[in-house]
Amino acid sequence: PERSKAKIVECARKIKKLGQDDPRRVNHSVKVGLAITLVSLFYYFEPLYDGFGDSAMWAVMTVVVVFEFSVGATLGRGLNRGLATFLAGALGFGAHRLATLSGEKGEPMLLGLFVFLLATTVTFVRFFPRMKARYDYGLLIFILTFCLISVSGYRDDEMLDMAHKRVSTILIGSLTAVFVCICICPVWAGDDLHNLAATNIEKLGIFLEHFGVEFFRKPGEGESINKASLQGYKSVLNSKNMEESLVNFARWEPGHGQFKFRHPWKHYLKFGSLTRQCAYRVEALNGYLNSDIKTPPEIQGMIQDSCTKMSSELGKALKELALAIKRMTPPSSASSHLVKSKNAAKNLKFLLYSDLCSGINLLEVVPAVTVTSLLFEVISCTEKIAEAI
Amino acid sequence: PERSKAKIVECARKIKKLGQDDPRRVNHSVKVGLAITLVSLFYYFEPLYDGFGDSAMWAVMTVVVVFEFSVGATLGRGLNRGLATFLAGALGFGAHRLATLSGEKGEPMLLGLFVFLLATTVTFVRFFPRMKARYDYGLLIFILTFCLISVSGYRDDEMLDMAHKRVSTILIGSLTAVFVCICICPVWAGDDLHNLAATNIEKLGIFLEHFGVEFFRKPGEGESINKASLQGYKSVLNSKNMEESLVNFARWEPGHGQFKFRHPWKHYLKFGSLTRQCAYRVEALNGYLNSDIKTPPEIQGMIQDSCTKMSSELGKALKELALAIKRMTPPSSASSHLVKSKNAAKNLKFLLYSDLCSGINLLEVVPAVTVTSLLFEVISCTEKIAEAI
Numbered sequence: 001p002e003r004s005k006a007k008i009v010e011c012a013r014k015i016k017k018l019g020q021d022d023p024r025r026v027n028h029s030v031k032v033g034l035a036i037t038l039v040s041l042f043y044y045f046e047p048l049y050d051g052f053g054d055s056a057m058w059a060v061m062t063v064v065v066v067f068e069f070s071v072g073a074t075l076g077r078g079l080n081r082g083l084a085t086f087l088a089g090a091l092g093f094g095a096h097r098l099a100t101l102s103g104e105k106g107e108p109m110l111l112g113l114f115v116f117l118l119a120t121t122v123t124f125v126r127f128f129p130r131m132k133a134r135y136d137y138g139l140l141i142f143i144l145t146f147c148l149i150s151v152s153g154y155r156d157d158e159m160l161d162m163a164h165k166r167v168s169t170i171l172i173g174s175l176t177a178v179f180v181c182i183c184i185c186p187v188w189a190g191d192d193l194h195n196l197a198a199t200n201i202e203k204l205g206i207f208l209e210h211f212g213v214e215f216f217r218k219p220g221e222g223e224s225i226n227k228a229s230l231q232g233y234k235s236v237l238n239s240k241n242m243e244e245s246l247v248n249f250a251r252w253e254p255g256h257g258q259f260k261f262r263h264p265w266k267h268y269l270k271f272g273s274l275t276r277q278c279a280y281r282v283e284a285l286n287g288y289l290n291s292d293i294k295t296p297p298e299i300q301g302m303i304q305d306s307c308t309k310m311s312s313e314l315g316k317a318l319k320e321l322a323l324a325i326k327r328m329t330p331p332s333s334a335s336s337h338l339v340k341s342k343n344a345a346k347n348l349k350f351l352l353y354s355d356l357c358s359g360i361n362l363l364e365v366v367p368a369v370t371v372t373s374l375l376f377e378v379i380s381c382t383e384k385i386a387e388a389i
Numbered sequence: 390p391e392r393s394k395a396k397i398v399e400c401a402r403k404i405k406k407l408g409q410d411d412p413r414r415v416n417h418s419v420k421v422g423l424a425i426t427l428v429s430l431f432y433y434f435e436p437l438y439d440g441f442g443d444s445a446m447w448a449v450m451t452v453v454v455v456f457e458f459s460v461g462a463t464l465g466r467g468l469n470r471g472l473a474t475f476l477a478g479a480l481g482f483g484a485h486r487l488a489t490l491s492g493e494k495g496e497p498m499l500l501g502l503f504v505f506l507l508a509t510t511v512t513f514v515r516f517f518p519r520m521k522a523r524y525d526y527g528l529l530i531f532i533l534t535f536c537l538i539s540v541s542g543y544r545d546d547e548m549l550d551m552a553h554k555r556v557s558t559i560l561i562g563s564l565t566a567v568f569v570c571i572c573i574c575p576v577w578a579g580d581d582l583h584n585l586a587a588t589n590i591e592k593l594g595i596f597l598e599h600f601g602v603e604f605f606r607k608p609g610e611g612e613s614i615n616k617a618s619l620q621g622y623k624s625v626l627n628s629k630n631m632e633e634s635l636v637n638f639a640r641w642e643p644g645h646g647q648f649k650f651r652h653p654w655k656h657y658l659k660f661g662s663l664t665r666q667c668a669y670r671v672e673a674l675n676g677y678l679n680s681d682i683k684t685p686p687e688i689q690g691m692i693q694d695s696c697t698k699m700s701s702e703l704g705k706a707l708k709e710l711a712l713a714i715k716r717m718t719p720p721s722s723a724s725s726h727l728v729k730s731k732n733a734a735k736n737l738k739f740l741l742y743s744d745l746c747s748g749i750n751l752l753e754v755v756p757a758v759t760v761t762s763l764l765f766e767v768i769s770c771t772e773k774i775a776e777a778i
Contacts, residue, residue, distance in 0.1 A: 018516055025516050033509030036532070040504050040540040044497055057537050064508075064533045108433055115429045119453075120422030127407055127414050143425070144453045148446050151429040237669070241630040280626070284673040287766055352755070366741070370762040373755045377676055 024069075027185045032067050035180040039063045039173060055165035062173025067181060071256075072189035072249030074181040078174035079252070080138030085170055088142040089163050091118075092149030096159070099150070111151055119143050133248050189249035190259050194325070196246065197268055200239060200275050201385065202322035203232040207282055208378065209315025212308030214289055215371060216300060231286075236279040243272045258328050271388050278381035285374050288367050295368040303368060306348035310375050313341035314382055321386055334386060338379075345379060348372060413458075416574045421456050424569040428452045428562060444554035451562025456570060460645075461578035461638030463570045467563035468641070469527030474559055477531040478552050480507075481538030485548070488539070500540055508532050522637050578638035579648050582657055583714070585635065589628060589664050590774065591711035592621040596671055597767065598704025601697030603678055604760060605689065620675075625668040632661045647717050660777050667770035674763050677756050684757040692757060695737035699764050702730035703771055710775055723775060727768075734768055737761060 019026050043056040066077045099110040125131055126139050152159065207230050214230070247265045255261040317337035324331035352372075408415050432445040455466045488499040514520055515528050541548065596619050603619070636654045644650040706726035713720035741761075 014517075015513075018513075025513065029509045029513040029516075032512040033505040033507075036508040036536055037501050037505040040536050041497060041501050044500065044540045057541070060536050060540070061533060064529065064536065108430060111433065112426050112430050116422040116426040118422075119425040120418045123421040124404075124407075124414065124418040127418075128403075140453065143421075144450060147425055147429050147449050147453065151433045151449070152446070237665075238627070238629045240627045276626075280669050280672045281676075283669045284763065284766075287670075353753075364742075366758050366762045369755055370759040373759040374673065377673075 024185070024187050028069055028187065031180050031184050034184070035063050035067055035176050036060065038180075039176050042172070055162065055169050058166055058169040059173040059176075062170050063177045066174055067177045070187045070189035070192065070246075070249050071181055072251070072253040074177055075254075076134070076249060076252040077137055078178050080135060081141050082170060082174055084138040084141040085145050086167060088145035089149055089167070092146045093159060093163070095146070095150040096152075114150060115147055118146055133244070134251070186256075188253060188256055188259075189246050190253050190263065190265065191257065193243065193246040193250050193265065193268055194259075196239065196243065197271055197275070198322045198325040200236045200272070200279075201318050201325065203236055204275070204278055204282055205315045205318030205320075205322060206230065207233045207286070207315070208311050208318060210312075211285060211289075211315070212311035215311075216295075216304050216308065233279055233282055233286075236275060237283060239272060240276065243269060267388075271385070274381065274385050274388055278378060278385065281374050281378045281381060285371060285378075288371050296364050299365050299368060302351055303348060303372065306344045306351065307368075307372060307375065310341050310344040310348065310379070313337045313344060314375070314378055317341060317382060317386070321382075321389060325389065331386070331389065338382060338386060341379060341382075345376060413574065413576050417458055417576065420569050420573050423573070424452050424456055424565050425449065427569075428565050431561070444551065444558050447555055447558040448562040448565075451559050452566045455563055456566045459576045459578035459581065459635075459638050460567075460570055461640070461642040463566055464643075465523070465638060465641040466526055467567050469524060470530050471559060471563055473527040473530040474534050475556060477534035478538055478556070481535045482548060482552070484535070484539040485541075503539060504536055507535055522633075523640070575645075577642060577645055577648075578635050579642050579652065579654065580646065582632065582635040582639050582654065583648075585628065585632065586657055586660055586664070587711045587714040589625045589661070589668075590707050590714065592625055593664070593667055593671055594704045594707030594709075594711060595619065596622045596675070596704070597700050597707060599701075600674060600678075600704070601700035604700075605684075605693050605697060622668055622671055622675075625664060626672060628661065629665065632658060656777075660774070663770065663774050663777055667767060667774065670763050670767050670770060674760060674767075677760050685753050688754050688757060691740055692737060692761065695733045695740065696757075696761060696764065699730050699733040699737065699768070702726045702733060703764070703767060706730060706771060706775070710771075710778060713778065720775070720778065727771060727775060730768060730771075734765060 039059050043060055062078075062081060066074060066081060068074045068077060095111070095114045099107045099114070102110050122139050122143050126136055131139065149159070149163070152162075210230060247269055250263070250265045253259075253261075255263075314337075317334045320331050320334035320337060324334060428448050432449055451467075451470060455463060455470060457463045457466060484500070484503045488496045488503070491499050511528050511532050515525055520528065538548070538552070541551075599619060636658055639652070639654045642648075642650075644652075703726075706723045709720050709723035709726060713723060
């Protein structure tokens with residue numbers, strides 16, 4: 001009993017954490033519950049039930065399947081479902097008629113052929129990356145509806161009646177889902193994408209701001225910054241897929257807040273890839289934080305100031321850029337930080353160039369030189385990011 | 390007309406390329422067509438249609454929705470769908486009875502409450518990363534079936550009849566999908582995962598094998614290796630999501646080929662993250678291939694041999710490891726290549742340590758030193774990969 005009690009406590013803690021990490025999750029769950037209950041009761045009450053018959057269950061199904069976390073995803077699914085049902089219904093109706101004309105023996109063969117050809121073709125089309133990104137669900141529903149309609153074996157008038165009911169119920173379901181999704185605490189994929197872009201840059205900034213000090217800090221000397229906060233940038237490395245799906249969702253969304261309809265969402269992909277370029281350099285830098293080789297004091301004395309300055313100014317510039325993105329204002333002081341960082345780099349290059357070293361073994365300066373060189377690279381990455389804003 | 394002709398040719402070329410890149414795509418499309426046609430005709434022919442009535446359409450729906458590219462994904466979806474339908478059906482039946490007992494007025498309220506609570510809870514559960522990875526589809530179907538059953542308003546005996554039909558048709562659909570998926574040119578997610586792990590390492594190996602020569606090559610001198618073939622490693626950087634989904638699929642698969650059921654698929658995730666660690670270093674190295682700063686000849690003469698040797702032996706070791714993974718044999722000569730590479734590194738370190746430089750300005754040696762240092766890092770990454778096999 002002790003053990004099971006501990007497990008329950010552990011589980012409750014996890015649930016609480018999941019909700020606290022992103023309270024929108026709780027909202028979303030309640031919204032889904034609400035939408036489904038609305039449509040279900042719709043379905044339950046007699047007058048409507050008489051009118052739509054069994055077709056009414058399609059409304060419930062549509063809500064369950066279409067309701068997604070963000071507005072863009074819900075809209076995309078709803079539109080996909082509606083359009084695909086309509087098109088496939090019309091095509092299925094045509095196929096069914098054509099098959100009926102060919103006599104009793106030819107009918108099943110012709111129908112089988114139609115279904116086979118359409119299912120094969122559309123399944124192949126789903127492999128196209130562009131189609132997969134935006135219309136995957138629609139293509140699935142297209143196959144589904146076509147098969148159901150063409151093979152159903154209803155008479156023509158029955159079928160028209162059914163098609164009418166089906167389309168209306170799916171419309172009711174989609175509209176309910178979209179309505180609840182937009183009207184109650186909407187979650188915009190566009191906002192999420194925008195924030196993701198900003199926080200990713202901010203995370204890099206946080207790392208770089210403290211990197212210089214951390215790198216030259218002697219063991220046991222001074223307060224170490226919380227290491228965990230420096231490692232935040234790791235999530236940037238694998239952000240590509242999330243960005244891509246958010247872009248696909250955001251493109252379905254109407255204008256909202258600061259974003260107009262047809263906001264250049266694709267731009268965020270270019271932007272994200274520049275950010276990741278920078279993150280890969282930062283990851284390489286991170287490998288030198290706990291280097292075994294100690295930089296000789298004379299070299300350290302020579303480069304420490306410039307290096308620390310370069311890194312911290314880079315960090316400030318990146319944080320400034322992140323803030324500018326968040327607020328959608330032109331970055332105020334980012335370029336001045338960048339200039340300071342570049343001046344420090346110039347300074348450092350001059351020192352390295354003029355101060356002909358003697359009596360130093362190269363092995364000992366390896367980490368310091370590498371870090372310097374990687375920081376040069378980060379500067380050029382940051383410049384590209386600043387230009388892309 | 391000229392333009393539209395060009396567009397059609399372009400489109401045909403794309404289709405051909407998509408098919409040639411992975412011929413299994415064509416197979417898959419045909420398989421889906423076949424399975425759907427089978428079930429559709431099943432549905433079309435009278436005797437069965439009489440027996441199952443409208444429920445037969447659930448068989449078609451199940452095939453369309455369950456059939457996925459790999460065996461693991463199909464099995465996972467099929468099991469999820471079957472189990473969720475069964476459980477939710479039983480629970481929905483119970484809820485419906487309970488609501489009936491509470492009188493005519495209380496029934497819709499109680500039903501609404503049940504639906505709301507269940508939909509909200511299950512939607513929240515879908516946010517748990519573990520649940521999302523393996524049971525997302527099942528949870529969706531759970532909500533769907535529960536709502537349909539509990540709200541349907543059928544009488545008890547009707548409902549039992551319907552439940553029986555529904556479960557049988559879903560079973561027929563799932564079995565058809567799984568049967569066609571496994572029996573005709575099966576695509577195993579496990580195989581794909583295994584090959585992905587091997588090719589990712591191989592791509593790093595190819596880069597490193599040629600990196601040393603490329604780096605020290607003077608402009609215009611000698612044949613440049615096809616640059617595109619060196620850039621293959623870029624895909625490794627973003628392989629995480631693909632690996633994770635393949636692992637989730639592979640866990641549903643029964644034993645096949647060289648893999649037993651419950652093959653330690655999760656191990657591939659650890660392995661993949663080590664490979665990516667290595668890839669980040671390689672990405673940093675790649676930045677120095679077109680460096681502007683020329684290494685002074687005396688330094689280049691000192692380090693070129695060791696550096697080139699280190700890099701090419703690393704490349705060979707990685708390629709050997711990739712081959713060993715592919716064949717599932719212990720790597721034969723990988724460790725000897727690794728030792729050679731480490732010897733070259735030791736040699737280089739000795740040179741750097743003993744040859745006290747004089748009259749050299751540090752700026753000019755920055756790229757060379759950085760590359761050396763990154764290669765040291767790659768060595769330790771490679772060692773970790775070799776250990777993890």
